[in-house]
Amino acid sequence: MKYIFSCPPKALIGVFLGLVLGFSSCDSVLDDYAPYDTLTNDVAITTTTNAQAVLVSAYDAIQSYYVYGGQHVIAGDLIAEEMVKTGKGNTVFEEDQLITKTMSDINLITAVMWSDGYRAINRVNNVLAALETITDSNIEANRSRLQGEAKFIRAITMFLLLQHYKSFGQNLGVILKLTPSLDINDRRARSSIADSFAQIIADLEDAVAKLPTNNSGRATSWAAKAFLARVNFYKGDLTAAGSYANDLIENSSYSLDTTVTNQTWTNSSPEVIFALKSIATDANNGLWGTLTRTESGRFGANADFYAKVTADAADRRAVLYELSGLAIFINKYKERDKDLPLIRLAEMYLTRSEARLAAGDEAGALADLNTIRARAGLAAATADNLADKIFEERRLELAFEGDYFHNLRRLEKNIAGFAWNSPKLVMPIPRQEIENNPNCEQNTGY
Amino acid sequence: MKLNYVWKHFWLTVILGISSLSLFAQNGSIKGKVTDENGEPMFYANVGLEGTAIGAASDFDGIYQISNVKAGNYILVATFLGYKTVKQPITVVAGETSTVDFQLVADYAKLDEVVVIGYGLSTKRNVTGSISSVKEDALKQNSAATFQTALQGRAAGVQVTSANGMPGGAVSMRVRGTSSIISDTEPIYVIDGVVFNGRANSIGGTGADSNPLVSLNPADIESIEVLKDASAAAIYGARSANGVVLITTKKGKQGASKVDINYRAGIVQPTRKLPLLNGTEYMFLMQEAWENSGNVGLAPVPRVISDTKYNEIVAADGVAAAEAYNRNVANNTNTDWLDAVLRNGFVQEATVGVGGGDARNTYYVNFTYRDEQGYQIENYLKRGTFRFNAEHALTDRLRLGYNIGISRQLNKRVRAAWAGGLGTAQSRSLPIVPIYDENGDLFNPTGGTNAVALYEGVNLRENRTGALGNVFLTFQPVKGLTLRSDFGGEMANRYDFQHISLITTNPSSEDRRSTLQSWIWTNTIGYEKTVNDIHNLSVLAGIVREDLDERIAGLTGNTFADPSFILPASGTIGGYNDWNNQVGNISYLGRIGYRLKERYMIQASVRREGSSRFGPGKRFGVFPAVSAGWVISEEDFLKGNDRLSFLKLKAGWGLAGNVPLSTFPWIGYYSAGANYNGLSGISPSQLANPDLGWENKEQINAGIEYGLFNNRVSGAIEYYITNTSNLLLPTALPTSLGFGNITENRGSTRNQGFEFSVTSYNLRGAFNWTTEANITTQRNEVTNTNGAILSGNDTGGTFGNNYIIEGQPIGVWQLADYQGVNPDNGDETFLLHRNLTNDSGEVVAAEGTVIDFTTLQALGFTVDDIQVTMGNPYPKIFGGITNTFGFKGFDVAVLFTFAAGHNIYNDDGKFLRGGFDGNWNQHRQVLDRWQKPGDITDVPRLYYLDPDAPNYRNNNTSRYLEKGDFLRCKNLEVGYTLPKSITEKIRLERLRLFVNVNNAFIFTKYSGWDPEVNRDGANSTTQSVTYLAPPQARTIMGGININF
Secondary structure, eight states: OSSSOOOOHHHHHHHHHHHHHTTTTTTGGGGGGOOOEEHHHHTTTHHHHHHHHHHHHHHHHSSSSTTTTTTHHHHHHHHHEEEEOOSSSSSOOOHHHHHTOOOOOOOHHHHHHHHHHHHHHHHHHHHHHTTTTSSEEEEEEEHHHHHHHHHHHHHHHHHHHHHHHOTTTTTOOOOOOOSOOOTTTTOOOOHHHHHHHEEEEEEHHHHHHHHOOOOOSSSOOOHHHHHHHHHHHTTTTTTHHHHHHHHHHHHHOOOOOOOOOSSOOTTTOTTTEEEEETTTTTTOOOOHHHTTSSOOOOEEOOOHHHHHHHHSTOGGGGGGGGETTTTEEEEEETTTOOOOEEEHHHHHHHHHHHHHTTTTTTTHHHHHHHHHHTTTTTOOOSSSSHHHHHHHHHHHTTTTTTOOOHHHHTTTTTBBBBBBBBBBGSSSOOOOHHHHHOOOOOTTTT | OHHHHHHHHHHIIIOOOOGGGGGGGSSSSEEEEEEETTSSSSSEEEEEETTSSEEEEOOTTSSSEEEEEESSSEEEEOTTBBBBEEEEEEOOOOOTTOOOEEEBBBTTOOTEEEEEEETTTEEEOOOOOOOEEEHHHHHHOOOOOGGGGTTTTTTTTTEESSSSSSSOOEEEEEEEOOOOOOOOOOOOEEOOOOOOOOOOOOOSSSSSSGGGGGGGOOOGGEEEEOOOOOHGGGGGGGTGGGOOEEEEOOOOOSSSEEEEEEEEEEEEESSSSOOBBBBHHHHHHHHHHHHHHHHOOOOOOOSSSHHHHHHHHHHHHHHHHHHHHHHHHHOOOOOHHHOOOOOOOEEEEEEEEEEEESSSSEEEEEEEEEEEEBBBOEEEEEEEEEEEEEESSSSSEEEEEEEEEEEEEEEEEEEOOGGGGHHHHTTTTTTTTTSBBBBBBBSGGGGGHHHHHHHHHHEEEEEEEHHHHEEEEEOSSHHHHHHEEEEEEEEEEEEEEEOOOSSSSSSSEEEEEEEEEEEEEEEEEEEEEEEETTTTEEEEEEEEEEEEEEEEEEEEHHHHHHHHOSGGGGSEEEEEHHHEEEEEEEEEEEEEEEETTTTTTEEEEEEEEEEEOOOOGGGGEEEEEEEEEEEEEESSTTTOSSSSEEEEEEEEEEEEEEESSSSOOTTTTTEOOBBTTTTTOOOEEEOOTTOOOOOEEEEEEEEEEEEEEETEEEEEEEEEEEEEEEEEEEEEEEGSOOOOOOEEEEEEEEEEEEEEEEEEEOOOEEHHHHHHEEEEOOOEEEEEETTTEEGGGGGGGGTEEEEEEETSSSTTTEEEEEEEOOTTOOOOOOSSSOOOOTSSSEEEEOOOOOOEEEHHHTOOOOOGGEEEEESSSSSEEEEEEEEEEEEEEEEEEEEEEEEEEEEEEETTHHHHTSSSGOOOOBGGGGGBBOTTOOOOOOOOOOOSSOOOSSSGGOOOBBGGGGEOOOOEEEEEEEEEEEHHHHHHHHOEEEEEEEEEEEEEEEEOOOSSOOOOOOOOOTSSSSTTTEEEEOOEEEEEEEEEEEOO
């Protein structure tokens, strides 16, 4: 029987040697493997398009639940106990630590606010550095705007961190990180509170100069001005704060939203100066999940607040709060896909009101207060105890928007039994930062 | 015999498509009978012509026949596993049939047994590295869906742990300890030369992983060799640091076609049941805890009814009525949730294997179907596998072969641990919560308290279709020189699907499709030459090229118009993602071996391997190894000694490599996905670290192999020490850099231990009794981390109290040192291992004192402040003992496995053993709680809804750290083979009936579900920690085995 294969042995040896030696000097085949679906650092931001895309990622970063996606409200309100447990669902111990003012340096909320905040800042810094070197044809038309947006994001992120991590006794603010992280051995110290404010204000002022008034859902010069009003307000410069608030009220197209009967603003509300966008395929409204009764709903308003907001039957804001058993659910954020407003015109009125009062313009202050009261459906207030009234109105109007806790500290009022400057109210610098950055000083008490 | 003839021709013509006419050509024949030392015929002994591929296997009567042999002089060789090989010269004359009978004598030490080594074969006598072999017999006893568990207790130095007893659940294997922290710690599996790359499930949040290796049918496997030390494994270079598991599938043998049919069926049940409180006890203890917290009156009952129902009653009749209604439900309910979700699952498996061949063609075909219900409701695995292996002699010098396995499986999974129904059944499903409401519907399914709803409401499926195989061509131009080209690969398609309904008001689903494609091309040249029966030289050189490409795409959706719609795109798309991974390797390998007089042997190998996972400067690693052996018993002064019949001394050194799990860990890059408002964003996602390189594992192995009393007792004693350097570790960065960590080569670990193994043929004859035992000791130590202390969370685990600390075993715990309950106040007490000082530096509590919780709290300290390093997650000693007995037709095999010297941390203990506030059911241990001053107990006073009381749920203490020691009857099999007089009548060669029990019983003091636990799959830092993990499975099966 003859076999089908009957090659002469010599030919087969040749084939085999060919197979074996076919790989000789083929180390280079490994060069064909490159990270897939990624951009390596050397080519990542060499075009205007890519610089824009990295900037988009910075917006995404501040949308983190631990930055401006939820904790910008929850953390302060839990510490101030303006927000309390509803009894629905389980709170986690990190949240309990905020409530009991026993935060540890490994508390997830405090650690991630810091790390996610600086992640956003690093993204922005990469954009700012790249904008200096990009030379393509689109850059001139966009450089200024992109710089403005980048500085706006850097400023408002650093401001949130400053609000929570600043230590009054030590006069320590935040780490002013202004360049991209490329060197893994970079270790920076914290700046003073004043220097931190100065950098934030400088970034915002630069943003005002470079941003357009309209920017399709992204930072605008008006948004930067509104934040300048807020930052100056908390810095203690009421004159500057009032001046920026006045600019918004008088010169911008924003107006108080009178069409809505509850204050869950629509995405197109004329009142919202800056909001983080949330769409169905990229829903990031973390407050919706934490606060809404039909979702987790584990935190609600405290009883004292509820009594105040329902004290006057005419107050249209009362419908935002829902009494269920002993719990008071907050319905300010009850739609998942809706934008999350970060700053709106009502705050400008209240800020200007306080600035006017400080400057001795009692009538003007009262007028601003009553503008807000009228919108809420309330009768005009009288001028007696005006400072207290502004404070109370601000509490009700800007409730659960991340203002109350910081305002208490600004006014040096006790907070849930703690002195305004108690280190217990200040977030600890995360342990990971302290352990790996010898130049970073921990806050007192941690 | 007629049946055999039909079968043979059926298979040879239909499957091979090749006529077997060559059997009838005009040449000579050889036939004969093979018997054992007692004269009993030997079934399936191999008789062949030395130096050719021509041969045949004997039938059940011991008869073999080799036809169509060219006239000439040959050496006829008879071999049988476990018997000494016999050679006999023969002259074949054309047209005549020569008769040669063989009587084989048992080779107790199996010194001539073939051992598969890297890129070749050797014999046990000549191996100088450390290799454990597990053969078909042991594999048959393993009734699990994966072959990995067959290695449990059977291979010294190899520790195999099933994560749980769920069908198709993950299994972890450690060879000679754990040496890496964030790199892979599992060995590589090489199936007929093809590296297995399968991946576990890809849907997250399911609480347990599935095991891709269930795609390999254990019944396809002929032998498993575990290459344990570097001198054996380093020729596999990359990833060989964790050992190499070589799997050889069954091949057909020359001779009449043999058919092997197996059917087995039985039940699957959990090995143990966790004792929990019943409803009455729960209410009673809750009331006691409430009063302990200084309250009077009735304790508030946890909300068992739905919020909707509660609010309805509040609206209608007020809060008091709602509370009363809720209490009434609780008072009148007594649910045993574990009984509600556990069951006796039914398992069955049918296997048909057919193999045979002639002088030029051999084939083996296997089809197996397995249907296994888990011990949890809604959980099953169905698997069909098909194998086709064949080899053809194309010419006398050229051979072509292929091994192909195809598998298809459906794993209807259930979520496990914290995510799953069984986890809920022992925690949030309180005994005071009903399963069904008055209408027979699930009670409050969305409340997170109905475990049955979690099973019925989560449809989790994994469909996998895969093929793995190779084709090879070998060419022998001259005697001793072999060229081999072997091309193999794997293709797998997986479809993971999860649909969540019932437990949520907004049903959602997730759909993930994965493909895996790999190829591996191995080309080797080998040469072996024996000169004057004194010198034996073997040389091997080769090149291996590997490529792996994996792609996963996923889609999630929710908000369906109607419950009938379940595919994500039928609702609102929640999100989508895709992922791609490509890895390439190229290796050059060489090995040279020399034996002098079969007494002195030395072998050296080297592999230079490049991996695309590293940057250009660090891409290639060189992994050398050398080993030597001296068979002392061949020396004149020992030769012929009956007492010390075999003695070999061996030692080896080598360097093996390990790579990071991530694909491009060295490069700085931006990735996509950080999108905002419909705009696509890219973000910096990894800092560059071009210095990242291979982990190196340097290993030394030394030992003896011995045979006593004519090898009736044989075994080995080995010592190993391995030092892993350039260990990859995450380096934490200050997060103000915008990054959390990078990976660096900056640590080292050491593993050392002894392995003892013994096989003893205690009785031979009418009554056979054999004992095989192995014991491994291991000591594992983190030798350097550059000062860093890393927790389980830092290294990718999900538990933070395991640590990487210099001088300690990997994953050592840091816990408060619990010292029982203070009889005066019921507080937990702790031993202080350091002085506690106040802000002014004064000692307020001295080291060595025992302090109770109240005092600790009054001093301003928490339980976390007094943690101390303790425990060991890895057994100091483990092993197995197998006893097999045979008497007439009966055979019995009993395998015991054991492990000792390690601890298990019950992470769920914090909640289950006193943590009432979490609304968790409680372990029956709490019935022994402290109740009044003077009570001596280990369970502290209970509290309920008390912010000032100790919150046991937050405190990790040694109260939950237990000894993990166990002795387990891993497997028990009793079989009966029908006498030949009966089987002959029904034309069968053999018929055997058997009963097999896996995980039959266990001795342990461990109080949790099961002491064999595995957390986070392969993560080496968080082993021996359990959090609501499902127990192992006990499988009781009966079966029948037919050969013809």
